[in-house]
């Protein structure tokens with residue numbers, strides 16, 4: 001009898017599909033994927049790959065971005081209930097209200113947002129390129145949605161005035177300086193690497209701040225051999241795979257995004273068997289929302 005992995009591989013071939021997984025996915029999902037990356041990398045692969053079917057193992061907004069960049073392809077999300085609470089914290093009405101209050105400001109929207117919000121934004125950004133995106137704009141005022149922590153981090157590197165929305169990632173928000181104190185005590189020689197979705201206190205207390213890909217690159221290129229990781233626990237899988245001789249600890253055992261863990265191999269198999277759930281975006285929305293992503297890709 002075939003294993004679930006063998007059944008997924010056979011079906012993937014039959015459907016001419018590619019499986020893309022985010023770094024925060026469960027280990028076995030990352031293992032079956034053709035490519036594992038952060039949101040920016042996944043949307044680029046989705047756009048450039050030759051396969052007609054994209055299985056996006058991540059949360060809803062990631063599959064939405066893949067569809068915006070690959071309108072002719074079939075984009076499937078294995079578990080349709082995998083949402084992102086941060087993305088749900090900002091609505092198009094919130095953005096319109098901020099625009100009315102700050103008519104000279106450009107709207108920079110973190111990709112962790114709905115298609116509807118992207119559609120009324122000037123440009124998108126990720127945690128890897130947020131600084132560059134903000135710097136690329138002529139406006140002196142920037143409305144930054146939805147992540148107040150990433151926005152606050154960006155505001156330290158620019159003279160522009162950032163108007164922050166109140167959104168946040170519940171998984172990164174529940175990390176406190178006590179976790180840093182404990183890590184420094186228990187692992188005195190380790191470097192602490194955190195994501196800019198963490199609060200200012202955590203960012204200030206860390207040794208390095210970067211997106212998931214930047215954290216992986218930093219740990220891989222560093223001469224240090226022990227690290228404490230301040231982002232979602234799924235990142236341990238690529239970190240350990242790339243660095244089998246280095247030691248990694250989590251900053252907190254609670255660094256788990258429940259939505260990222262909703263995708264299982266069973267869901268991936270079902271998704272390929274039934275070709276569901278397919279991401280569908282209406283044409284008008286597609287046009288407007290994809291512009292904000294294309295503008296982001298144009299920033300060098």
Ligand code: SF4
Pocket residue numbers: 024059083084085086087112169170171172232257258259260
């Ligand atoms: S880790 Fe945070 S930002 Fe990422 S999907 Fe989960 S809730 Fe959303």
